[in-house]
């Protein structure tokens with residue numbers, strides 16, 4: 362199904378935005394902390410043309426459902442189309458005059474695999490609409506607009522990491538983002554001789570489920586009890602823990618505070634060219650997400666364990682948790698062995714075979730044609 366076959370004309374342009382993996386810094390973004398994602402080469406492509414009738418028409422090569430919306434307001438659309446239409450709504454809410462458009466969406470990124478297919482869709486649509494209507498928005502602000510679409514139009518309380526990664530990342534780099542100030546830096550990520558293997562555990566995750574929102578609330582509660590604007594502001598972890606009576610809040614706090622430290626340590630290692638040494642931090646991050654933040658899932662734990670046993674430098678779950686993907690940092694000559702070991706462990710348990718892809722640090726959203 363080409364654009365011409367769908368809409369009877371050629372598109373005005375084609376735009377693409379990538380998915381992401383987060384090297385480290387999980388569940389820190391909505392705590393005003395630090396994250397270190399990089400963009401994948403896989404992503405979402407949007408072919409688009411302006412329309413004068415104000416309508417947003419949407420089709421996707423991955424779905425049989427279509428949508429036509431003339432008045433994008435929250436609640437008017439659901440399913441995948443809400444992520445796209447929500448961006449038009451959010452751009453307008455931010456005062457940007459974007460009109461209607463015909464959009465044809467294609468993706469080579471698995472959905473529900475924790476690789477930010479939603480943010481990739483939002484960001485591809487955001488750059489397309491901005492270009493179609495000659496609207497110039499600095500990327501950090503466009504990331505907030507896309508995040509708002511997801512928060513207030515779709516109703517998912519995500520943080521700012523995924524949209525920032527999709528828009529701001531550059532080839533060969535990870536993005537160090539301070540989620541409080543919004544300031545970011547490109548950190549060289551030279552993977553020569555190393556592979557970041559993505560293991561899609563095939564357990565689908567949904568941020569709309571309660572677990573994610575529940576973690577956010579717990580973090581806010583802990584910060585409030587500590588009299589701090591956010592958990593980012595904890596300077597003495599031991600002292601903070603001694604003031605929190607609830608063991609659950611203590612565990613959540615311990616994760617967020619130590620995870621921010623791990624991001625800083627990882628950045629130091631990357632800047633020193635010691636990329637392989639980041640592996641130990643990845644595994645430490647996973648254990649903290651499993652035991653302190655309690656957002657891991659059995660397939661992820663097995664993938665991490667088997668990957669490390671088979672010689673990975675380190676491994677961890679990525680994204681919100683409760684399903685999705687694991688990344689393993691592996692010497693490239695051991696990648697096949699890690700894949701085999703994880704697959705074998707899954708087969709033994711009667712789980713669906715995991716899917717694998719190589720995560721190559723790639724560029725953020727761009728116009729293709």
Ligand code: GLA
Nearest residue numbers: 387388519520521522680681
């Ligand atoms: C999801 C959210 C992000 C972030 C991660 C956890 O991917 O969309 O904003 O909170 O979970 O680090």
